[in-house]
Amino acid sequence: MPVPAIEIEGLQKHFGSVHVLHGIDLEVASGEFFGLLGPNGAGKSTLINILAGLTRASAGHARICGHDVVSDYRHSRKTLGVVPQEVVFDPFFSVREILRIQAGYFGLKGPENERWREELLAALMLEDKADVNMRALSGGMKRRVLIAQALVHRPQVVILDEPTAGVDVELRASLWTFIRRLHTEGHTIVLTTHYLEEAEALCGRIAILKQGRIAALDSKQALLRRAVHKTLTVTTAEPMGTVPEALRDKVRRVTGHCVELSLHKGVDSIPGILETLRVAGYTIVDLTTEEADLEEVFLELTQGRTG
Amino acid sequence: MIGFRTLFYKELLRFYKVLLQTILAPVVTALLYLVVFSGTFKGRPDILPGVGYVAFLVPGLMMMSMIQNAFANSSSSLIQSKIAGNLIFILLSPLSTFEFFLAFVGAAIVRALLVALGIYVVAIVFVTVPIRHPLYLLLFGIFGSGALGALGIIAGIWSERFDQLAGFQNFVVMPLSFLSGVFYSLRSLPPVWQTLSKLNPLLYMIDGFRYGFFGISDVSPLLSLAIVIAFCAAISATALAMVARGYRLRN
Numbered sequence: 001m002p003v004p005a006i007e008i009e010g011l012q013k014h015f016g017s018v019h020v021l022h023g024i025d026l027e028v029a030s031g032e033f034f035g036l037l038g039p040n041g042a043g044k045s046t047l048i049n050i051l052a053g054l055t056r057a058s059a060g061h062a063r064i065c066g067h068d069v070v071s072d073y074r075h076s077r078k079t080l081g082v083v084p085q086e087v088v089f090d091p092f093f094s095v096r097e098i099l100r101i102q103a104g105y106f107g108l109k110g111p112e113n114e115r116w117r118e119e120l121l122a123a124l125m126l127e128d129k130a131d132v133n134m135r136a137l138s139g140g141m142k143r144r145v146l147i148a149q150a151l152v153h154r155p156q157v158v159i160l161d162e163p164t165a166g167v168d169v170e171l172r173a174s175l176w177t178f179i180r181r182l183h184t185e186g187h188t189i190v191l192t193t194h195y196l197e198e199a200e201a202l203c204g205r206i207a208i209l210k211q212g213r214i215a216a217l218d219s220k221q222a223l224l225r226r227a228v229h230k231t232l233t234v235t236t237a238e239p240m241g242t243v244p245e246a247l248r249d250k251v252r253r254v255t256g257h258c259v260e261l262s263l264h265k266g267v268d269s270i271p272g273i274l275e276t277l278r279v280a281g282y283t284i285v286d287l288t289t290e291e292a293d294l295e296e297v298f299l300e301l302t303q304g305r306t307g
Numbered sequence: 308m309i310g311f312r313t314l315f316y317k318e319l320l321r322f323y324k325v326l327l328q329t330i331l332a333p334v335v336t337a338l339l340y341l342v343v344f345s346g347t348f349k350g351r352p353d354i355l356p357g358v359g360y361v362a363f364l365v366p367g368l369m370m371m372s373m374i375q376n377a378f379a380n381s382s383s384s385l386i387q388s389k390i391a392g393n394l395i396f397i398l399l400s401p402l403s404t405f406e407f408f409l410a411f412v413g414a415a416i417v418r419a420l421l422v423a424l425g426i427y428v429v430a431i432v433f434v435t436v437p438i439r440h441p442l443y444l445l446l447f448g449i450f451g452s453g454a455l456g457a458l459g460i461i462a463g464i465w466s467e468r469f470d471q472l473a474g475f476q477n478f479v480v481m482p483l484s485f486l487s488g489v490f491y492s493l494r495s496l497p498p499v500w501q502t503l504s505k506l507n508p509l510l511y512m513i514d515g516f517r518y519g520f521f522g523i524s525d526v527s528p529l530l531s532l533a534i535v536i537a538f539c540a541a542i543s544a545t546a547l548a549m550v551a552r553g554y555r556l557r558n
Contacts, residue, residue: 015558052399053398053399053557054395054398054399054557055557055558056553056557056558073401074401074403075401077399077400077401078401080399082399084392084395086392088391088392088393088395089391089393090388090391090393090396091391092320092321092324093320097320101313101316101317102396102400104309104310104312104313104314104316104317105310105313105314105396105397105400105401105402106310106400106401107308107309107310107401108309109309149396
């Protein structure tokens with residue numbers, strides 16, 4: 001059985017009396033595209049920082065590709081690349097210098113590594129900025145450099161902490177193309193993002209953190225199935241005036257000839273609702289149903305939203 | 308080894324890129340001291356037998372500049388990258404505690420030696436300063452600036468704001484370096500001040516360094532060297548322990 005990319009056992013972290021992580025157990029298999037979601041303050045960044053060795057856990061263990069992040073930190077850090085959430089840079093150096101220095105920290109030099117760095121510059125569209133000082137780059141460019149820095153040592157596991165926060169649509173698309181390519185090439189990817197559609201489009205498995213605990217850990221499909229609500233939109237021949245009393249608590253929106261209703265799966269029946277509308281004098285012209293998306297599931301799990 | 312060499316090289320590049328501020332400015336400052344003090348104390352009797360006051364000042368100013376610049380190099384590099392956040396790139400790497408320590412201290416020593424060399428080269432245009440014991444010069448230079456480079460690591464890690472570091476520099480390093488016999492001989496002080504001065508480890512750096520030039524000192528050069536090495540070892544051990552524990556680095 002292959003060694004898991006990430007193993008976390010009973011991980012706890014407290015800052016004084018504030019408990020940020022309450023005993024997290026998690027395993028990410030090699031080659032997965034894994035999503036780590038949760039509202040602000042859920043403990044995502046703390047968890048990532050512990051894996052990266054930037055924060056010491058109060059209790060528990062974490063391993064990257066079988067290497068303990070504390071006792072075997074040299075190996076664990078060689079197998080891990082982290083793209084930090086905040087755009088940080090060394091103002092003394094150019095992009096090319098930064099990448100050469102970063103590779104050197106990992107003990108890498110020589111033409112083969114130089115070729116890889118040039119490849120990274122090309123893939124992240126940084127070639128024409130390679131000799132420009134970091135200070136002169138735009139925010140989006142600096143973020144690409146952060147990604148290149150995280151990959152200079154070809155890590156098996158790549159953690160991206162909100163890599164597209166504040167990034168324009170075009171750059172975001174190109175970044176995801178690149179990350180997908182890395183995943184296809186066999187890298188394990190762990191992603192935290194506030195854009196839930198990104199997690200839905202990219203991740204195979206997702207963990208949702210809430211107040212330092214794992215609120216859900218499942219495949220994307222299984223999580224989506226957990227949603228207890230779906231949306232029913234009914235178009236009527238008559239303008240939608242008064243919604244029948246029996247349906248009022250389900251109404252999300254009324255516009256012109258349309259009414260959008262939130263249905264509780266397994267409780268509300270579509271034929272029953274249509275019948276209620278017909279009895280109230282409406283002629284049904286069209287109807288659509290929409291399953292919940294990850295955002296819906298996320299809100300239900302993290303805020304206990306019920307529709 | 309490549310990891311250490313890279314961090315060392317990066318730290319050298321960091322001060323090389325702002326040479327005007329990191330090497331030339333301290334050389335000019337030391338020379339200003341030299342000009343002002345030599346003008347003020349012209350004709351004053353020799354402090355050490357056969358050594359004129361201006362020549363006497365040169366080694367002290369060299370060592371004082373080494374002390375201040377070694378401290379400034381490691382401490383400013385650390386606090387800048389801590390506050391800007393780019394220290395993360397070093398912390399994410401597999402560099403060991405010792406590699407981290409050695410690279411920062413090594414770069415501090417190189418900067419200090421370059422500043423000292425700059426002061427010496429310009430000073431000998433105006434005054435003769437012989438070199439009697441070059442090995443002592445080198446040893447006091449390396450261990451003295453090494454100790455202050457390590458102290459810079461401690462201050463850089465401990466400080467969370469620039470004003471805290473400035474406090475460390477202005478209330479610890481500056482007074483200790485000014486009151487370490489740069490401008491006077493220990494013998495010229497009243498007994499109480501002589502005793503108090505002997506508690507200042509920086510005094511032995513300057514006295515021993517001066518011995519390297521003139522072959523004369525207030526304290527035995529071997530005793531001074533032993534004290535400087537012990538001081539350097541103690542400060543280094545503290546800095547290494549802080550880095551190893553991740554104190555204010557890996558919270």
